[in-house]
Amino acid sequence: MLARENRLLSADDFRSTMKQGRKVGSDHIVIYLKRDEASPHARFGFVVAKTVGGAVQRNLVKRRLRAMSRQALQTLEIKADVVVRALPGAASLEWSKLQSEFESGFAAAIKKSARA
RNA sequence: UGGGUCGGCAAGACGGUCGCGGCAGAAAUGACGAGGAACGUCCGGGCUCCAUAGAGCAAGACGGUGGCUAACAGCCACCCAGGGCAACCUGCGAGAUAGUGCAACAGAAAGUAAACCGCCGCGCAAGCGGUAAGGGUGAAACGGUGGUGUAAGAGACCACCAGCGGGGUGCGUGAGCAUCUCGGCUAUGUAAACCUCGUUUGGAGCAAGGUCAGACAGAAGGCGCAUAGAGCUGCUCGCUCUAGUCUUCGGGUAGACCGCUUGAGGGUGUCGGCAACGGCAUUCCUAGAUAGAUGACCGUCACCUGGAAACAGGGACAAAACCCGGCGUAUCAGCCGGCCCAUCCA
RNA sequence: GCCUCCAUAGCCCAAUGGCAGAGGCAGACGACUUAAAAUCGUCAAAGUGUGGGUUCGAGUCCCACUGGAGGCA
Numbered sequence: 001m002l003a004r005e006n007r008l009l010s011a012d013d014f015r016s017t018m019k020q021g022r023k024v025g026s027d028h029i030v031i032y033l034k035r036d037e038a039s040p041h042a043r044f045g046f047v048v049a050k051t052v053g054g055a056v057q058r059n060l061v062k063r064r065l066r067a068m069s070r071q072a073l074q075t076l077e078i079k080a081d082v083v084v085r086a087l088p089g090a091a092s093l094e095w096s097k098l099q100s101e102f103e104s105g106f107a108a109a110i111k112k113s114a115r116a
Numbered sequence: 117u118g119g120g121u122c123g124g125c126a127a128g129a130c131g132g133u134c135g136c137g138g139c140a141g142a143a144a145u146g147a148c149g150a151g152g153a154a155c156g157u158c159c160g161g162g163c164u165c166c167a168u169a170g171a172g173c174a175a176g177a178c179g180g181u182g183g184c185u186a187a188c189a190g191c192c193a194c195c196c197a198g199g200g201c202a203a204c205c206u207g208c209g210a211g212a213u214a215g216u217g218c219a220a221c222a223g224a225a226a227g228u229a230a231a232c233c234g235c236c237g238c239g240c241a242a243g244c245g246g247u248a249a250g251g252g253u254g255a256a257a258c259g260g261u262g263g264u265g266u267a268a269g270a271g272a273c274c275a276c277c278a279g280c281g282g283g284g285u286g287c288g289u290g291a292g293c294a295u296c297u298c299g300g301c302u303a304u305g306u307a308a309a310c311c312u313c314g315u316u317u318g319g320a321g322c323a324a325g326g327u328c329a330g331a332c333a334g335a336a337g338g339c340g341c342a343u344a345g346a347g348c349u350g351c352u353c354g355c356u357c358u359a360g361u362c363u364u365c366g367g368g369u370a371g372a373c374c375g376c377u378u379g380a381g382g383g384u385g386u387c388g389g390c391a392a393c394g395g396c397a398u399u400c401c402u403a404g405a406u407a408g409a410u411g412a413c414c415g416u417c418a419c420c421u422g423g424a425a426a427c428a429g430g431g432a433c434a435a436a437a438c439c440c441g442g443c444g445u446a447u448c449a450g451c452c453g454g455c456c457c458a459u460c461c462a
Numbered sequence: 463g464c465c466u467c468c469a470u471a472g473c474c475c476a477a478u479g480g481c482a483g484a485g486g487c488a489g490a491c492g493a494c495u496u497a498a499a500a501u502c503g504u505c506a507a508a509g510u511g512u513g514g515g516u517u518c519g520a521g522u523c524c525c526a527c528u529g530g531a532g533g534c535a
Contacts, residue, residue, distance in 0.1 A: 008407075045407070055155090055435055063136095063411045070135065071412090095412070 006073060008045030008081060017045070017081040024109040026101045028090040029065075032083040033109040042076055044069045047085040057091035064095060068102045078110065 008014055021034035046065050048058045065084050090098065 014407080047407090056433095059435070060411085062407095063409095067135080067411050099412095 006041055006043055006069075008043050008083065013043070013081060014045055014047070014083055017083045018085075021081065021083070022109055022112045024105045024112065026105050028087050028093055028098065029101060029105060030085040030087065031102075031105045031109045032085070033106075033113050034081045035078060035113050036081055037079050042073060042079050043081050044073075045081075045083045047083060048090075049086070051088045052086050053091045058086075061086050061090050064098060065102070068099055072103070072106055080110075080113070082106075082109075 008017065017034045018032045021032035024031045024033075044066070046062050048061050050058075052058050052061060065086070069082070069084070084102070093101075
């Protein structure tokens with residue numbers, strides 16, 4: 001779990017990040033990243049729809065994504081809002097595969113947003 | 117030993133590192149942190165507000181008997197019916213002489229009367245009369261079998277059996293069971309069709325409800341000012357509140373705290389009861405989030421699968437959101453016990 | 463949290479408890495046409511989401527599930 005200041009809390013935050021942020025997709029996840037140097041912290045949020053699975057599967061996916069986000073936060077230098085959307089099939093994926101997907105997608109999103 | 121049937125247990129254990137949630141603490145830190153179904157939301161309650169929870173109708177639910185319970189559509193014991201060699205299982209199991217409806221097709225006829233082919237009598241014949249044994253239809257045909265009887269037949273009469281109704285005796289709290297006796301010789305099925313009888317249900321739901329803080333902009337229409345609106349789901353009455361109130365459109369806020377986890381609570385012992393369950397004593401406190409807390413990495417042991425071994429792989433279903441009691445449904449691999457049947461041995 | 467509705471042929475849908483199922487679009491074949499469209503005719507395609515029950519008989523009535531759609535606070 002992330003600390004409270006590193007989480008997206010309101011529906012408006014989610015909406016603006018997904019609308020204005022840079023979007024990078026892969027087989028099982030989609031990452032939206034919006035740079036915001038004015039905000040005090042980098043913030044993460046997760047969207048895991050019912051199509052992913054039942055409550056148990058969705059919680060597992062959310063927790064794994066949170067653990068990955070926490071690791072990414074330690075090496076992150078920029079301030080940004082990030083939303084990770086999980087797609088069907090993410091629940092049956094192994095940890096290492098999901099992690100590699102997340103890391104490559106996250107790096108691509110940072111590169112893309114730096115160009116903008 | 118094999119097969120069956122019923123019930124119960126458990127939901128791998130211990131530890132390390134990095135993190136999360138609320139709690140305690142000044143801090144360091146400490147203990148705690150999803151389930152047997154947390155699920156589906158099918159019932160019943162507690163709790164909160166509406167009147168203190170009221171009356172009648174309507175509407176719904178339930179339906180063998182006795183008990184348990186806060187309550188129930190649940191549970192226990194028993195009765196009856198059906199299935200099974202048996203253990204055991206299944207049953208929305210009141211009422212069809214209160215009334216209404218329906219019973220397609222076939223068939224003469226589908227519920228209280230009648231007669232298609234027959235059979236018998238009369239008649240040359242057409243036909244008329246008697247009859248309901250036999251045939252045929254159907255899911256179902258107005259008791260069954262055997263006899264007496266007759267022109268042929270028929271509960272017309274008789275015996276036994278089945279079934280219905282009235283009465284009695286014994287046992288049982290009771291549903292009922294056993295048995296005796298009398299009566300018409302017989303009355304179809306369907307109430308998970310309307311209905312009748314009995315019992316029972318006021319409504320809304322923790323986004324209930326309350327405290328604090330904060331934001332905004334009003335407009336149109338309906339009904340009313342002493343009978344009108346709302347609370348109050350369909351109606352009538354009754355009660356309370358208000359001079360306004362409701363609907364639609366538009367605008368604004370969606371923050372904090374309480375409710376919020378100690379409860380019809382769990383464990384153990386003992387007593388009462390066939391049991392469900394209850395009494396008493398003692399002991400324990402065990403999640404309270406709000407985009408919503410359990411994840412990642414690793415070690416040891418146990419289980420299963422493959423393998424000679426090293427070793428490799430695997431572990432279901434499914435996650436609290438005010439709280440309980442049930443029901444229903446999902447569940448890999450397991451463990452334990454009662455009972456029944458078959459076979460073998462003594 | 464509280465409710466409501468739906469499931470029938472590839473698609474949209476109808477049905478009084480009664481021979482088990484109507485219609486339209488789409489499909490196949492034929493006619494018309496030089497050919498095609500349109501039109502006309504013919505044909506095929508379902509066993510009514512699943513499992514039980516009531517009934518002589520169930521798409522229909524009852525119960526439990528499964529999947530889907532919607533509403534209110």
